[in-house]
Amino acid sequence: MKAAVLYNYNEDLLIEDVPIGDPGDREVLVRIIATGVCHSDLSALKGKSRPPLPIILGHEAAGIVEKTGSAVSKVRKGDHVILSWAPNCGECFYCQKRLPTMCDTYGAAAGNGTLWNGARRLGTVERPIHHFTCLSSFAELAVVPESGCSKIEKDIPFEVAALVGCAVTTGFGAVVNDARVEPGEVVGVIGVGGVGINAIHAAHLAGAKAVAAIDINPEKETVARSFGATHFFNSATRDVPAEIRALSRGRGADSVIDCTGRPAAIALAYDTARPGGSVISVGIAAKGEMVCFQASTLPNTQKRIIGSNYGGGMPEHDFERILALYRAGRFDLDRQIGERVALDEINDAFRWLEQGVLARTLVCFEQ
Ligand SMILES: [Zn+2]
Ligand SMILES: [Zn+2]
Structure with a gap:
């Protein structure tokens, strides 16, 4: 798949072909359709949050389920989904405390640049590439945890859904x-x-x-x-x-x-x-x-x-509430969409963000 890879802080992302593996039991392969370029991506690119390198950034995204792991029940092939940058295991101390965005399991995985259990689906064994927040959406495809997928109605534009993701x-x-x-x-x-x-x-x-x-x-x-x-x-x-x-x-x-x-x-x-x-x-x-x-x-x-992390920490519940308000014409999301660019123009999107352009630039892929 085509992906934008960060090799060194403060440098442009390189657009290249990256091997992506099959989803594990409780993982989902998603074809990314729209992904926003957000300040947390910029902080990572600038080395402020110091993610492990090389890495594929991108954490505000929506797409279509391409393939599901053997134990996945939440979504199926063809579903439209918003992707969450804070998936959760449902079992750890914080998940049990109803603080899913504090999930220990995924907190550790995100810190190490992997998926759950240290799995990596990007790059090769010799040249592994790290995952960003268990998501890495600056690519044609992403393997994400099942719990990071939220199914949405098919009439919601992917650009809108992507913005709701962060x-x-x-x-x-x-x-x-x-x-x-x-x-x-x-x-x-x-x-x-x-x-x-x-x-x-x-x-x-x-x-x-x-x-x-x-x-x-x-x-x-x-x-x-x-x-x-x-x-x-x-x-x-x-x-x-x-x-x-x-x-x-x-x-x-x-x-x-x-x-x-x-x-x-x-x-x-x-x-x-x-x-x-x-x-x-x-x-x-x-x-x-x-x-x-x-x-x-x-x-x-x-x-x-x-x-306040991810809006109080129950993002999946909020995705639904926001989209209901959007559908009712009360929450204006269309006006927040700025330029739409192709993946190989992504470095321009980072420059616009740095210059303070307010409307969100979205990297969009063919459906
Ligand atoms: Zn963000
Ligand atoms: Zn957990």
């Missing part, structure tokens, strides 16, 4: 599952990017009275408002906590969602939340970075700081 669910779930935004609330969203747009949109749909988009790039205001932001504050030039207090009878935001992962932004979220309000930390900081806030204020204000 950025959309991450932003939507942060609002719905972690912030639990209620009608009439005041919500802040820091970082108007692929995830932030979905947090803004979800907060608007949840009936928030005010949705304040916060970013250092004033050019993001128009798009933020088009997805439901009622206010836009440039945190480089405005006193955001004071602005939000002015919107909330002096109290502060009911919840603030940080999608940037910048320590200063997380501290800003903390200062902006009202007493008893919550800070939802979604964006991922570079390793080793620390956040500072005045410790005595934490018990006194009863603020809550909540880490």
Whole structure:
């Protein structure tokens, strides 16, 4: 199959022919139709998250089931599927605790660049290629765990389904599952990017009275408002906590969602939340970075700081909810699709992402 392989950090991906093995018992071979280029791919390419090399990146994808392993019952050949980058074993401590995205089994596999049980289906024995988040969708085909496949209706466009596989669910779930935004609330969203747009949109749909988009790039205001932001504050030039207090009878935001992962932004979220309000930390900081806030204020204000992974950690459930809202014409996913490119143009997609182009570039394959 044709695949985009990363051999060295900070270099272009190489498009080449890569052997792919048959799916194991509880694995599925999926023909990728659409796959988005996301910030986590960029962090891997830049060496920030330091995945093992060589590796095939890509973790926001949808496709068609081509072949199933002997013990697979969840999907069958011809099914259309969204692929999850956090498959789970269903049996470990965290799976039993209903925290499937914390699954020990797949956490270890993703760290080692393999599938479950250390299996590898990419490359050859002499020249193995690593899997990325048990997915590796920058390729014509992918072998993934059965639990990472979610069947969808065939009328859902693959580009839409791909986006739901990462950025959309991450932003939507942060609002719905972690912030639990209620009608009439005041919500802040820091970082108007692929995830932030979905947090803004979800907060608007949840009936928030005010949705304040916060970013250092004033050019993001128009798009933020088009997805439901009622206010836009440039945190480089405005006193955001004071602005939000002015919107909330002096109290502060009911919840603030940080999608940037910048320590200063997380501290800003903390200062902006009202007493008893919550800070939802979604964006991922570079390793080793620390956040500072005045410790005595934490018990006194009863603020809550909540880490949010894959939108609260039950992605498969959220895929269904988001697609139901999309089908009802309430959640706008079509407008989030940017350029469609072929696999050999993927390095351009990374450059656009780095330049801050907001609409998602999707690598698309012939159906
Ligand atoms: Zn992603
Ligand atoms: Zn598990």
